[in-house]
Amino acid sequence: MIAPGTEPGLWQTARALAGRDLRLLWRRRGDALQPLLFALLVVVLFALALGRDPPLMAKVAAAVLWLAVLLAGQLSLDSLFRSDAEDGSLEQWLLAPVPLAWLVLVRVLVHWATTALPMIVVAPLLAEMLHLPHDQLPILLASLLLGTPLLSLIGGVVAALTVSIRRSGILVALLALPLFVPVLVFGAGSVAAAARGQDPVGALLLLGAGLVVALVLAPLATAAAIRISLS
Amino acid sequence: MLNSSNTPPLLAAHGLAFSRNDEPVFGPLDLQVDAGEALLVQGDNGAGKTTLLRVLAGLLRPGSGTIQIDGRPAGHRERAQFVAYLSHLPGLKPDLDTLENLNFLCGLHGRRARQMPGNALAIVGLAGFENTLVRQLSAGQKRRLALARIWLSPAPLWLLDEPYANLDLDGINLVNRMISAHLRSGGAALVTTHGAYAAPPVRTRLVHLGGAGQAVAGQSPVLPEVRA
Numbered sequence: 268m269i270a271p272g273t274e275p276g277l278w279q280t281a282r283a284l285a286g287r288d289l290r291l292l293w294r295r296r297g298d299a300l301q302p303l304l305f306a307l308l309v310v311v312l313f314a315l316a317l318g319r320d321p322p323l324m325a326k327v328a329a330a331v332l333w334l335a336v337l338l339a340g341q342l343s344l345d346s347l348f349r350s351d352a353e354d355g356s357l358e359q360w361l362l363a364p365v366p367l368a369w370l371v372l373v374r375v376l377v378h379w380a381t382t383a384l385p386m387i388v389v390a391p392l393l394a395e396m397l398h399l400p401h402d403q404l405p406i407l408l409a410s411l412l413l414g415t416p417l418l419s420l421i422g423g424v425v426a427a428l429t430v431s432i433r434r435s436g437i438l439v440a441l442l443a444l445p446l447f448v449p450v451l452v453f454g455a456g457s458v459a460a461a462a463r464g465q466d467p468v469g470a471l472l473l474l475g476a477g478l479v480v481a482l483v484l485a486p487l488a489t490a491a492a493i494r495i496s497l498s
Numbered sequence: 499m500l501n502s503s504n505t506p507p508l509l510a511a512h513g514l515a516f517s518r519n520d521e522p523v524f525g526p527l528d529l530q531v532d533a534g535e536a537l538l539v540q541g542d543n544g545a546g547k548t549t550l551l552r553v554l555a556g557l558l559r560p561g562s563g564t565i566q567i568d569g570r571p572a573g574h575r576e577r578a579q580f581v582a583y584l585s586h587l588p589g590l591k592p593d594l595d596t597l598e599n600l601n602f603l604c605g606l607h608g609r610r611a612r613q614m615p616g617n618a619l620a621i622v623g624l625a626g627f628e629n630t631l632v633r634q635l636s637a638g639q640k641r642r643l644a645l646a647r648i649w650l651s652p653a654p655l656w657l658l659d660e661p662y663a664n665l666d667l668d669g670i671n672l673v674n675r676m677i678s679a680h681l682r683s684g685g686a687a688l689v690t691t692h693g694a695y696a697a698p699p700v701r702t703r704l705v706h707l708g709g710a711g712q713a714v715a716g717q718s719p720v721l722p723e724v725r726a
Contacts, residue, residue, distance in 0.1 A: 286605075356591070358589060364578035370606075
């Protein structure tokens with residue numbers, strides 16, 4: 268008989284997949300920087316359009332930063348599963364000894380860590396450029412930290428649904444942006460509440476609750492969507 | 499025939515049929531593969547060979563019929579444990595080198611005991627290409643790399659979709675040697691081919707899929723044909 272091999276568990280597959288994605292990212296590091304540069308440009312364009320009016324900028328800074336991060340994340344959404352679908356990697360994922368939803372979750376979280384996290388890291392700089400009051404910065408960062416993984420998880424479902432459609436970039440945006448509305452409302456809203464002197468914790472807690480629900484449900488929905496797309 | 503009564507066949511399908519938009523693609527079809535056997539699925543282009551393999555691999559849901567793996571109804575668990583699938587799509591990342599691709603796939607599927615990715619590359623004739631990016635390989639070399647993945651897989655049941663495609667004579671020989679070795683160690687293989695190539699010199703059953711999607715092999719779709 269065939270000698271029994273080693274069957275990989277959850278952590279081993281997660282490490283293999285995360286390692287692969289990071290390697291791929293490093294090989295195409297020029298492409299990986301594009302969403303970050305896009306967010307930067309959006310913020311700069313806003314700053315230029317608003318003119319030299321620091322009080323006005325301070326008012327809209329949080330909303331502008333949130334939109335820049337959201338739109339930049341949107342750009343990279345289409346590539347989440349597309350190349351894996353086109354080269355047959357997803358077929359192999361389906362035959363792995365771990366649930367497809369687990370691999371999807373790892374993929375989405377690595378994607379978040381490599382696209383949204385760098386934007387959060389440079390967010391303080393951009394906030395300075397837009398004259399965001401310093402006391403609002405922690406609220407903004409907290410809302411981004413809770414909100415952007417939620418955007419990635421929701422976006423993953425949409426990306427999986429459209430993965431079998433070629434050139435679906437604009438379709439992904441049309442489907443995903445309405446779903447992003449609640450995240451944007453509570454994310455930017457928490458900073459706006461802080462600016463008005465109200466308590467921002469409620470909005471942040473709702474974002475956190477949304478994130479917990481999405482962490483559980485979104486990978487299942489994404490896995491189901493991938494199965495449909497492959498058949 | 500060679501199946502002793504107490505060991506269930508590695509793969510058995512009964513009344514398996516698949517239709518797309520009410521057009522029958524193949525079946526109903528009965529087939530069975532025991533350990534140590536190869537099943538050759540023959541048919542012209544469009545006869546439904548790939549669809550049959552995708553149904554068996556669980557990528558498509560059969561329209562009707564049952565699939566059993568090792569005597570149990572085929573589910574995700576059974577497939578993950580028993581099935582290695584070589585698809586038309588290589589499942590390789592062009593921006594990773596050959597060894598990185600194999601290491602990732604071993605991390606995902608597990609690896610046969612005492613087999614290393616480096617050895618597998620040598621077996622399929624890619625020694626010296628360890629650090630070559632897959633995008634720089636030829637179609638035949640990519641096929642060989644995909645075969646190396648199958649070779650490393652711990653799964654006993656190989657589903658090989660046109661494994662001879664893009665390969666030179668030496669490569670065709672390689673596929674036959676790999677299948678023979680796999681069968682000797684107690685595995686089984688399903689191989690689709692449009693019939694232009696020599697089959698591996700092993701105990702072989704034959705299923706022929708007709709152009710109209712019907713299995714045409716006399717009365718029974720399964721011909722227990724013994725070769726060599």
